[in-house]
Amino acid sequence: MGMGKRLSLIVKSKANKLLDKHEDPRETLDYSYEKQLQLLTQVRRGVADVATSRKRLEIQMQQLQASSDKLQSQAQQAVTAGRDDLAREALTRRAAANTQLADLQTQHADLQAQEEKLTQASQRLQAKVDAFRTRKETIKATYTAAEAETKIGEAVSGISEEMGDVGLAMQRAQDKTQQMQARAGAVDELLASGALDDVTAGPGSGGDDIQRELDALSAGTDVDAELAKLKGALPAGSGPAAIAGGESAPADEAAAPAEPQAVQPESGEQS
Amino acid sequence: MIARILGEGQYDVPDSALDELETLDVAVQAASDGGDQADFTRALTALLDRVRALGTPAADDYIGASDLVLPGADFTLAQAADLFTEEGLIHG
Numbered sequence: 015m016g017m018g019k020r021l022s023l024i025v026k027s028k029a030n031k032l033l034d035k036h037e038d039p040r041e042t043l044d045y046s047y048e049k050q051l052q053l054l055t056q057v058r059r060g061v062a063d064v065a066t067s068r069k070r071l072e073i074q075m076q077q078l079q080a081s082s083d084k085l086q087s088q089a090q091q092a093v094t095a096g097r098d099d100l101a102r103e104a105l106t107r108r109a110a111a112n113t114q115l116a117d118l119q120t121q122h123a124d125l126q127a128q129e130e131k132l133t134q135a136s137q138r139l140q141a142k143v144d145a146f147r148t149r150k151e152t153i154k155a156t157y158t159a160a161e162a163e164t165k166i167g168e169a170v171s172g173i174s175e176e177m178g179d180v181g182l183a184m185q186r187a188q189d190k191t192q193q194m195q196a197r198a199g200a201v202d203e204l205l206a207s208g209a210l211d212d213v214t215a216g217p218g219s220g221g222d223d224i225q226r227e228l229d230a231l232s233a234g235t236d237v238d239a240e241l242a243k244l245k246g247a248l249p250a251g252s253g254p255a256a257i258a259g260g261e262s263a264p265a266d267e268a269a270a271p272a273e274p275q276a277v278q279p280e281s282g283e284q285s
Numbered sequence: 286m287i288a289r290i291l292g293e294g295q296y297d298v299p300d301s302a303l304d305e306l307e308t309l310d311v312a313v314q315a316a317s318d319g320g321d322q323a324d325f326t327r328a329l330t331a332l333l334d335r336v337r338a339l340g341t342p343a344a345d346d347y348i349g350a351s352d353l354v355l356p357g358a359d360f361t362l363a364q365a366a367d368l369f370t371e372e373g374l375i376h377g
Contacts, residue, residue, distance in 0.1 A: 016310025017317055018288065018332070018353035021368055026350055028375040131292050138294055138345065145346035172348040175289065178374035183292050 025178065029171035038159050039166045043150040046170050050143045053177050057136040060184045064129040067191045067198075071122050074201050078115040081205070082108050088224050095231050104224050107209070114201060125194055128187040135183040142176050287343060288336045289351040291360070291374075296340030297347075309335060310353060317362060325362050333358055 036042045085108035092100035149169055153162050208223075286303060289295045298306065309332040316328040333355060354374070356365045368374050 015314065016307060016312075016353070017314040017365070018310045018355040019307070020314070021354035021356075021374070022351055024369065024373065025354055025375055029350065134294075135292070141345035142348055145348055149348065168350070169348050171350040174375050175350050175354065176348070179289065179291050179294075182374060186292075 025175050026171050029174040030167070032174060033167060033170055039163050040154050040159055042170055043153065043166055046173060047143075047146060047150055050139070050146060050173060050177065053180060054136070054139055054143060057132065057139060057180055057184055060187055061129065061132050061136055064125065064132060064187050064191050067194050068122065068125050068129060070198050071118055071125065071194060074198060074205070075115060075118050075122065077205055078111050078118065078201075082111040082115065085111065085224075088228060091228050092224070095228065097227070097231065100224055100227055107224075110209070114204065118201065121194060121197065125190055128190045132183050132187045135180045139176060139180045142173060146173050286352040287347075287349060288340060288353040288355060290333055290336060290355050290357055291368075292357040295343035295347065295351055296336050297343050298336060298340035302335070302339045306332065306335060306339075306353065310355075313355075317365060320362065322362050325365070326358070329356065329360070329365075330358050 032046070033039060033042050036045065085104045089101045089104035089108065092098070092104060146169060149165075153165050153169070157165065286298050286300055287295050288298050288306070309328070313325070313328045313332055316324040319325075336353075336355070356368065
Protein backbone atom coordinates (compact mmCIF):
# COMPACT_ATOMS: atom_id res chain seq x y z
CA MET A 15 0.00 0.00 0.00
CA GLY A 16 1.16 3.50 -0.78
CA MET A 17 2.22 6.00 1.82
CA GLY A 18 -0.58 8.48 1.09
CA LYS A 19 -3.19 5.74 1.31
CA ARG A 20 -1.83 4.49 4.62
CA LEU A 21 -1.82 7.99 6.07
CA SER A 22 -5.36 8.57 4.94
CA LEU A 23 -6.49 5.43 6.76
CA ILE A 24 -4.68 6.44 9.93
CA VAL A 25 -6.30 9.85 9.87
CA LYS A 26 -9.74 8.33 9.41
CA SER A 27 -9.31 5.82 12.19
CA LYS A 28 -8.18 8.50 14.61
CA ALA A 29 -11.16 10.64 13.69
CA ASN A 30 -13.43 7.68 14.37
CA LYS A 31 -12.00 7.33 17.85
CA LEU A 32 -12.92 10.93 18.38
CA LEU A 33 -16.50 10.15 17.35
CA ASP A 34 -16.72 7.25 19.75
CA LYS A 35 -16.04 9.54 22.69
CA HIS A 36 -19.55 10.88 22.79
CA GLU A 37 -22.72 8.93 23.17
CA ASP A 38 -24.74 11.40 21.15
CA PRO A 39 -22.71 12.05 18.00
CA ARG A 40 -24.12 15.55 17.87
CA GLU A 41 -22.08 16.37 20.95
CA THR A 42 -19.02 15.55 18.93
CA LEU A 43 -19.92 18.41 16.61
CA ASP A 44 -19.87 20.93 19.43
CA TYR A 45 -16.73 19.50 20.92
CA SER A 46 -14.96 19.56 17.59
CA TYR A 47 -16.11 23.09 16.89
CA GLU A 48 -14.70 24.27 20.19
CA LYS A 49 -11.38 22.68 19.31
CA GLN A 50 -11.44 24.37 15.92
CA LEU A 51 -11.90 27.79 17.47
CA GLN A 52 -9.02 27.12 19.85
CA LEU A 53 -6.80 26.05 17.01
CA LEU A 54 -7.71 29.12 14.98
CA THR A 55 -6.63 31.35 17.85
CA GLN A 56 -3.37 29.44 18.21
CA VAL A 57 -2.64 29.60 14.52
CA ARG A 58 -3.22 33.35 14.39
CA ARG A 59 -0.85 33.78 17.29
CA GLY A 60 1.59 31.50 15.48
CA VAL A 61 1.49 33.67 12.38
CA ALA A 62 2.18 36.74 14.50
CA ASP A 63 5.14 35.02 16.18
CA VAL A 64 6.70 34.06 12.88
CA ALA A 65 6.24 37.61 11.61
CA THR A 66 7.96 39.01 14.69
CA SER A 67 10.84 36.64 14.22
CA ARG A 68 11.10 37.58 10.55
CA LYS A 69 11.20 41.28 11.37
CA ARG A 70 13.97 40.76 13.90
CA LEU A 71 15.93 38.97 11.23
CA GLU A 72 15.38 41.84 8.83
CA ILE A 73 16.75 44.34 11.33
CA GLN A 74 19.83 42.21 11.80
CA MET A 75 20.29 41.94 8.06
CA GLN A 76 20.18 45.72 7.81
CA GLN A 77 22.76 46.02 10.58
CA LEU A 78 25.05 43.52 8.92
CA GLN A 79 24.68 45.28 5.57
CA ALA A 80 25.54 48.60 7.20
CA SER A 81 28.61 47.02 8.82
CA SER A 82 29.68 45.55 5.53
CA ASP A 83 29.27 48.87 3.72
CA LYS A 84 31.15 50.74 6.40
CA LEU A 85 34.02 48.25 6.41
CA GLN A 86 34.22 48.56 2.65
CA SER A 87 34.61 52.32 2.84
CA GLN A 88 37.08 51.98 5.71
CA ALA A 89 39.16 49.63 3.60
CA GLN A 90 39.08 52.21 0.84
CA GLN A 91 40.18 54.95 3.22
CA ALA A 92 42.94 52.78 4.61
CA VAL A 93 44.31 51.99 1.15
CA THR A 94 44.26 55.68 0.29
CA ALA A 95 46.22 56.36 3.44
CA GLY A 96 48.72 53.66 2.52
CA ARG A 97 47.71 51.43 5.43
CA ASP A 98 47.32 48.04 3.78
CA ASP A 99 47.31 46.34 7.15
CA LEU A 100 44.20 48.21 8.22
CA ALA A 101 42.59 47.66 4.83
CA ARG A 102 43.21 43.94 5.15
CA GLU A 103 41.66 43.87 8.61
CA ALA A 104 38.61 45.78 7.38
CA LEU A 105 38.17 43.45 4.41
CA THR A 106 38.52 40.38 6.62
CA ARG A 107 35.79 41.64 8.89
CA ARG A 108 33.68 42.57 5.92
CA ALA A 109 33.96 39.02 4.62
CA ALA A 110 32.78 37.72 7.99
CA ALA A 111 29.85 40.12 7.97
CA ASN A 112 28.94 39.06 4.45
CA THR A 113 29.04 35.39 5.36
CA GLN A 114 26.65 36.03 8.22
CA LEU A 115 24.48 38.11 5.96
CA ALA A 116 24.23 35.40 3.31
CA ASP A 117 23.31 32.91 6.01
CA LEU A 118 20.60 35.17 7.37
CA GLN A 119 19.23 35.73 3.89
CA THR A 120 18.78 31.99 3.46
CA GLN A 121 17.12 31.73 6.86
CA HIS A 122 14.93 34.68 6.04
CA ALA A 123 13.67 33.13 2.81
CA ASP A 124 12.98 29.92 4.70
CA LEU A 125 11.09 31.69 7.44
CA GLN A 126 9.14 33.74 4.95
CA ALA A 127 8.03 30.56 3.20
CA GLN A 128 6.87 29.11 6.54
CA GLU A 129 5.02 32.31 7.32
CA GLU A 130 3.28 32.25 3.98
CA LYS A 131 2.26 28.62 4.38
CA LEU A 132 0.96 29.20 7.86
CA THR A 133 -0.99 32.26 6.77
CA GLN A 134 -2.62 30.29 3.99
CA ALA A 135 -3.30 27.38 6.32
CA SER A 136 -4.92 29.76 8.75
CA GLN A 137 -7.15 31.18 6.01
CA ARG A 138 -8.10 27.70 4.84
CA LEU A 139 -8.94 26.67 8.37
CA GLN A 140 -11.04 29.79 8.85
CA ALA A 141 -13.08 28.95 5.74
CA LYS A 142 -13.54 25.34 6.89
CA VAL A 143 -14.54 26.37 10.39
CA ASP A 144 -17.18 28.70 8.98
CA ALA A 145 -18.48 25.93 6.74
CA PHE A 146 -18.41 23.49 9.65
CA ARG A 147 -20.48 25.79 11.85
CA THR A 148 -23.19 26.00 9.19
CA ARG A 149 -23.16 22.29 8.61
CA LYS A 150 -23.22 21.58 12.32
CA GLU A 151 -26.41 23.58 12.79
CA THR A 152 -28.04 21.98 9.76
CA ILE A 153 -27.20 18.51 10.99
CA LYS A 154 -28.48 19.22 14.47
CA ALA A 155 -31.71 20.74 13.21
CA THR A 156 -32.51 18.22 10.54
CA TYR A 157 -31.46 14.82 11.72
CA THR A 158 -32.02 12.60 14.70
CA ALA A 159 -28.93 11.38 16.46
CA ALA A 160 -29.05 8.08 14.63
CA GLU A 161 -29.52 9.65 11.23
CA ALA A 162 -26.90 12.23 11.85
CA GLU A 163 -24.13 9.77 12.47
CA THR A 164 -22.84 9.38 8.93
CA LYS A 165 -23.00 13.07 8.19
CA ILE A 166 -21.20 13.88 11.39
CA GLY A 167 -18.57 11.26 10.66
CA GLU A 168 -17.79 12.89 7.33
CA ALA A 169 -17.68 16.38 8.76
CA VAL A 170 -15.60 15.48 11.77
CA SER A 171 -13.04 13.35 9.97
CA GLY A 172 -12.74 16.03 7.29
CA ILE A 173 -12.20 18.82 9.75
CA SER A 174 -9.89 16.70 11.92
CA GLU A 175 -7.66 16.12 8.93
CA GLU A 176 -7.63 19.84 8.22
CA MET A 177 -6.80 20.59 11.82
CA GLY A 178 -4.02 18.03 11.76
CA ASP A 179 -2.57 19.65 8.68
CA VAL A 180 -2.78 23.15 10.15
CA GLY A 181 -1.41 21.96 13.47
CA LEU A 182 1.56 20.49 11.67
CA ALA A 183 2.16 23.67 9.68
CA MET A 184 2.09 25.56 12.94
CA GLN A 185 4.54 23.22 14.59
CA ARG A 186 6.95 23.45 11.68
CA ALA A 187 6.75 27.23 11.73
CA GLN A 188 7.34 27.25 15.49
CA ASP A 189 10.38 24.99 15.15
CA LYS A 190 11.77 27.30 12.51
CA THR A 191 11.08 30.34 14.67
CA GLN A 192 12.84 28.80 17.63
CA GLN A 193 15.91 27.95 15.58
CA MET A 194 15.84 31.47 14.28
CA GLN A 195 15.66 33.01 17.74
CA ALA A 196 18.68 31.06 18.91
CA ARG A 197 20.56 32.14 15.83
CA ALA A 198 19.38 35.73 16.16
CA GLY A 199 20.72 35.78 19.71
CA ALA A 200 24.09 34.63 18.44
CA VAL A 201 24.14 37.29 15.72
CA ASP A 202 23.21 39.98 18.24
CA GLU A 203 26.14 38.89 20.40
CA LEU A 204 28.43 38.95 17.41
CA LEU A 205 27.30 42.44 16.48
CA ALA A 206 27.65 43.64 20.06
CA SER A 207 31.16 42.21 20.35
CA GLY A 208 32.42 44.63 17.72
CA ALA A 209 33.90 41.72 15.79
CA LEU A 210 31.87 42.88 12.82
CA ASP A 211 32.26 46.52 13.71
CA ASP A 212 28.69 47.23 14.64
CA VAL A 213 28.03 50.80 13.58
CA THR A 214 25.00 50.99 15.84
CA ALA A 215 27.06 50.19 18.92
CA GLY A 216 27.24 53.11 21.30
CA PRO A 217 30.40 54.52 22.88
CA GLY A 218 32.01 52.24 25.38
CA SER A 219 30.84 49.06 23.71
CA GLY A 220 34.27 48.43 22.35
CA GLY A 221 34.25 48.03 18.65
CA ASP A 222 35.50 50.37 16.12
CA ASP A 223 39.24 50.30 16.36
CA ILE A 224 39.71 50.53 12.61
CA GLN A 225 37.85 53.81 12.56
CA ARG A 226 39.91 55.02 15.51
CA GLU A 227 43.15 54.32 13.72
CA LEU A 228 41.91 55.94 10.54
CA ASP A 229 40.81 58.99 12.52
CA ALA A 230 44.20 59.11 14.22
CA LEU A 231 45.82 58.79 10.82
CA SER A 232 43.93 61.71 9.34
CA ALA A 233 44.43 63.70 12.53
CA GLY A 234 48.15 62.99 12.14
CA THR A 235 48.05 64.25 8.56
CA ASP A 236 46.34 67.39 9.74
CA VAL A 237 49.00 67.91 12.39
CA ASP A 238 51.75 67.47 9.79
CA ALA A 239 50.06 70.03 7.57
CA GLU A 240 49.76 72.47 10.46
CA LEU A 241 53.39 71.88 11.32
CA ALA A 242 54.49 72.54 7.76
CA LYS A 243 52.45 75.72 7.78
CA LEU A 244 54.08 76.89 11.01
CA LYS A 245 57.54 76.10 9.69
CA GLY A 246 56.81 78.01 6.50
CA ALA A 247 55.80 81.02 8.56
CA LEU A 248 59.14 81.20 10.44
CA PRO A 249 61.24 84.29 9.68
CA ALA A 250 64.20 83.36 7.49
CA GLY A 251 67.53 82.79 9.29
CA SER A 252 66.10 81.85 12.71
CA GLY A 253 67.19 78.23 13.02
CA PRO A 254 66.32 75.52 15.50
CA ALA A 255 69.57 76.22 17.34
CA ALA A 256 67.72 78.05 20.10
CA ILE A 257 66.43 74.78 21.43
CA ALA A 258 69.39 72.74 22.48
CA GLY A 259 69.87 69.15 23.40
CA GLY A 260 66.80 67.84 21.65
CA GLU A 261 68.57 65.00 19.89
CA SER A 262 70.01 63.09 22.74
CA ALA A 263 67.09 61.26 24.29
CA PRO A 264 68.18 57.69 25.06
CA ALA A 265 65.84 55.48 23.04
CA ASP A 266 66.23 52.59 25.40
CA GLU A 267 62.74 52.38 26.83
CA ALA A 268 62.61 48.65 26.40
CA ALA A 269 65.25 48.23 29.03
CA ALA A 270 63.15 49.98 31.63
CA PRO A 271 62.10 47.75 34.55
CA ALA A 272 58.96 45.80 33.81
CA GLU A 273 55.79 46.80 35.58
CA PRO A 274 54.97 44.84 38.69
CA GLN A 275 52.98 41.79 37.81
CA ALA A 276 49.29 42.37 38.11
CA VAL A 277 48.52 38.91 39.34
CA GLN A 278 50.59 37.61 42.19
CA PRO A 279 49.94 33.92 42.51
CA GLU A 280 49.00 33.26 46.08
CA SER A 281 50.44 30.02 47.16
CA GLY A 282 49.31 29.93 50.76
CA GLU A 283 45.87 28.46 50.23
CA GLN A 284 46.64 24.86 49.65
CA SER A 285 44.51 22.51 51.67
CA MET B 286 -11.10 11.37 -5.28
CA ILE B 287 -9.58 13.85 -2.86
CA ALA B 288 -5.85 14.10 -2.19
CA ARG B 289 -4.28 16.28 0.48
CA ILE B 290 -0.77 17.61 0.26
CA LEU B 291 0.22 18.57 3.79
CA GLY B 292 0.89 22.26 4.09
CA GLU B 293 -0.89 22.90 0.82
CA GLY B 294 -4.47 21.73 1.13
CA GLN B 295 -6.77 19.36 -0.72
CA TYR B 296 -7.04 18.63 -4.43
CA ASP B 297 -9.97 17.17 -6.28
CA VAL B 298 -8.52 14.60 -8.65
CA PRO B 299 -10.59 12.77 -11.30
CA ASP B 300 -11.08 9.09 -10.52
CA SER B 301 -9.50 8.22 -13.86
CA ALA B 302 -6.14 9.19 -12.31
CA LEU B 303 -6.55 6.74 -9.46
CA ASP B 304 -4.35 3.96 -10.88
CA GLU B 305 -1.54 6.26 -11.85
CA LEU B 306 -1.47 7.98 -8.47
CA GLU B 307 -1.65 4.68 -6.66
CA THR B 308 1.40 3.40 -8.53
CA LEU B 309 3.31 6.56 -7.68
CA ASP B 310 2.13 6.35 -4.08
CA VAL B 311 3.42 2.80 -3.75
CA ALA B 312 6.76 3.99 -5.13
CA VAL B 313 6.92 6.64 -2.41
CA GLN B 314 6.38 4.02 0.26
CA ALA B 315 9.05 1.81 -1.33
CA ALA B 316 11.52 4.70 -1.39
CA SER B 317 10.69 5.43 2.22
CA ASP B 318 11.30 1.79 3.15
CA GLY B 319 14.59 1.94 1.27
CA GLY B 320 15.66 4.74 3.59
CA ASP B 321 17.37 6.92 1.01
CA GLN B 322 16.41 10.58 1.36
CA ALA B 323 17.13 11.49 -2.27
CA ASP B 324 15.07 8.55 -3.58
CA PHE B 325 12.25 9.47 -1.26
CA THR B 326 12.21 13.12 -2.29
CA ARG B 327 12.33 12.16 -5.95
CA ALA B 328 9.43 9.70 -5.67
CA LEU B 329 7.40 12.06 -3.53
CA THR B 330 7.96 15.01 -5.87
CA ALA B 331 6.85 12.89 -8.83
CA LEU B 332 3.62 12.03 -7.03
CA LEU B 333 2.94 15.58 -5.84
CA ASP B 334 3.54 16.97 -9.32
CA ARG B 335 0.95 14.60 -10.76
CA VAL B 336 -1.60 15.46 -8.06
CA ARG B 337 -1.19 19.16 -8.79
CA ALA B 338 -1.28 18.62 -12.54
CA LEU B 339 -4.35 16.39 -12.59
CA GLY B 340 -6.28 17.87 -9.71
CA THR B 341 -7.93 21.15 -8.95
CA PRO B 342 -7.81 22.75 -5.50
CA ALA B 343 -10.82 21.68 -3.46
CA ALA B 344 -13.39 24.36 -2.64
CA ASP B 345 -12.67 26.45 0.45
CA ASP B 346 -15.77 25.21 2.22
CA TYR B 347 -15.29 21.57 1.32
CA ILE B 348 -15.15 19.46 4.45
CA GLY B 349 -14.26 15.83 3.98
CA ALA B 350 -11.51 13.32 4.54
CA SER B 351 -8.95 12.65 1.81
CA ASP B 352 -8.29 9.38 0.00
CA LEU B 353 -4.61 10.24 -0.10
CA VAL B 354 -2.76 12.23 2.55
CA LEU B 355 0.69 13.14 1.31
CA PRO B 356 3.67 14.78 3.00
CA GLY B 357 4.77 18.04 1.40
CA ALA B 358 7.86 18.02 -0.82
CA ASP B 359 9.97 19.53 1.98
CA PHE B 360 9.38 16.61 4.33
CA THR B 361 12.39 14.56 5.28
CA LEU B 362 12.13 10.81 5.64
CA ALA B 363 12.14 11.17 9.41
CA GLN B 364 9.42 13.80 9.36
CA ALA B 365 7.29 11.60 7.12
CA ALA B 366 7.82 8.66 9.46
CA ASP B 367 6.68 10.81 12.38
CA LEU B 368 3.28 11.17 10.74
CA PHE B 369 2.64 7.50 11.39
CA THR B 370 3.41 7.61 15.08
CA GLU B 371 0.91 7.93 17.91
CA GLU B 372 1.70 11.63 18.13
CA GLY B 373 1.29 11.95 14.37
CA LEU B 374 -1.04 14.05 12.33
CA ILE B 375 -4.18 13.77 14.42
CA HIS B 376 -4.15 14.00 18.18
CA GLY B 377 -6.97 11.88 19.58
